[in-house]
Amino acid sequence: MSVLRSGTHSPEVVATHTLELLARWMRLLLPTFLDEGSDTPTTPWTPINGRLTDTGSIGYIGRAIQLLRGRIAEPWTVGALSRELSLSRTHLTRMFVQHAGAAPMRLLTELRLTEFARLIEETDISVMRAAxxxxxxxxxVASHWFRRRYGITPTQYRRTPHTVPEDRQGHAISVNDSAR
Structure with a gap:
């Protein structure tokens, strides 16, 4: 949340954080509105051999983001990602810039930074292991990108208290747990 409030970060970083926060909140709130008495199905698409039954519904960019998030520790390149999606590197990059607002490897860096920050904040693992x-x-490299985004080192970030979102009854909501 501090990234959204500070006003010192690039629009791409703020947009990425805003979208991730919105997605996390939707995962928390959506089940409340889709109760058992509703005509709307509450189950997600059923995976078949690791693929969604309706891949067209999520598109190439959605599939690419799923791959990057699901296999975040892999040494991704635009070429490797484009091969996974059966697209040319040029077309994939053009689609990413048009629909996601950033090149694929820039988005991967943002995804890595977000997960790295979560690991630093929520666990006691070393910076080396989190990286x-x-x-x-x-x-x-992780520390460089982290300082560039947050303006402090990962160790300083770990020592800094962060506010936890609360529901209307004052109970802490674990936003990060809902994203997994």
Missing amino acids: SEVGWSDPR
């Missing part, structure tokens, strides 16, 4: 968990073999 490795999100795909950075060198913790200095």
Whole structure:
């Protein structure tokens, strides 16, 4: 949330954080509105051999983001991602910029930063291990990107208290748990 309030981050970073926060809140709130008495189905698409039954409904960009998130620690390249999606690198990059507002590897960096920050904030694992968990073999690279986004080191971030969202009754809502 501090990224959204600070006003010192690029519009792409703020947009990425805003969309991720909105997605997390929707995962929390949507089941409330889709109760058992509703005509609307509450179950997600059923996976078949690791693929959604209706891949056209999520599109290439949605599938690419699923791949990047699901296999975040892999050493992704635009070529590797385009091969997974059976698209040319040029077409994939053009689609990403048009629909996601950033090139594929820039979005991957943002996804890695978000997960890295979550690991630093919510666990006691070392910065080196957190960096490795999100795909950075060198913790200095992770620290560089982290300082660039947040303006402080991962260790300083870990020591800084962060506010936790609450529901109307004052109970803490674990937004990060709902995203998994």
